[in-house]
Amino acid sequence: xIKGSEVRKADHEVEPFLLDRWSPRAMSGEEISHEExxxxxxxxxxxxxxxxxQQWRALYARRGTEHWQTFFDLLVDANxxxxxxxxxxxxxxxxxxxxHNDEPSVTHSYDCGAAWENFALQGFKxxxxxxxxxxxxxxxxxxxxRIPDDFQVEAMAAVGRPGPKELLPEKLQARETxxxxxKLSESVFEGRF
Numbered sequence: 001x002i003k004g005s006e007v008r009k010a011d012h013e014v015e016p017f018l019l020d021r022w023s024p025r026a027m028s029g030e031e032i033s034h035e036e037x038x039x040x041x042x043x044x045x046x047x048x049x050x051x052x053x054q055q056w057r058a059l060y061a062r063r064g065t066e067h068w069q070t071f072f073d074l075l076v077d078a079n080x081x082x083x084x085x086x087x088x089x090x091x092x093x094x095x096x097x098x099x100h101n102d103e104p105s106v107t108h109s110y111d112c113g114a115a116w117e118n119f120a121l122q123g124f125k126x127x128x129x130x131x132x133x134x135x136x137x138x139x140x141x142x143x144x145x146r147i148p149d150d151f152q153v154e155a156m157a158a159v160g161r162p163g164p165k166e167l168l169p170e171k172l173q174a175r176e177t178x179x180x181x182x183k184l185s186e187s188v189f190e191g192r193f
Contacts, residue, residue, distance in 0.1 A: 004178035022178035027160030043122030049111035056112035086158035
C-alpha cells in the first residue's frame with residue numbers, strides 16, 4: 001500500500017502517520033479475525049466525548065455471515081463496485097440525547113466522528129484498509145438495521161486487507177492514490193470567519 005507521505009506534504013510538521021493514512025478502496029476479499037476487528041472498536045472506545053457519554057454505536061457485518069447482504073445492499077452502486085471485497089462493513093450511529101439525563105447532546109455527531117477517527121487510525125496501524133462512506137441509503141439502514149429513532153445514522157465504513165488496485169473498476173484504479181488537502185490557510189482563521 002502506498003504511504004501518503006510519498007505524495008502528500010504538510011504545511012506544518014505533523015506526525016508522519018497522519019500523512020501516511022489514507023482511504024484506499026482496493027481490498028483483497030480476505031477475512032480479518034474477530035480480534036483484529038475488535039482492536040479497531042477498542043480504539044474507538046477511547047475517543048474523547050462530551051461528559052464521557054460515548055454517544056456513538058457501531059453495527060457491523062462480516063463477509064460470509066447472515067448479515068452481510070443486508071449491509072451490502074444499503075450501499076450505492078458506485079460503492080458496491082469496490083466494497084464487495086471488504087471483510088467487514090460498519091454502520092456508525094450516534095444517540096441524540098444523553099443516557100444519564102435524556103437531554104439533547106449537541107456534540108453527538110462530533111463525538112462519533114472522534115470515535116471513527118480512532119477506528120480508522122487503528123486500522124491503518126494494523127495494515128488494514130479502512131474507508132469511510134456516505135454513499136448508502138440512510139433510511140433503509142435505519143429500517144433494516146432496526147436503529148431506534150433517538151439515534152442518528154452517521155456513516156458507513158468498509159474494512160479489509162489491502163488488495164491490488166487491479167481488483168477495482170478501471171475508472172477507480174487511477175484514483176487509487178492518497179489525495180491532497182486544501183491549504184491550512186483556507187480552513188483556519190483567527191477570530192471571525
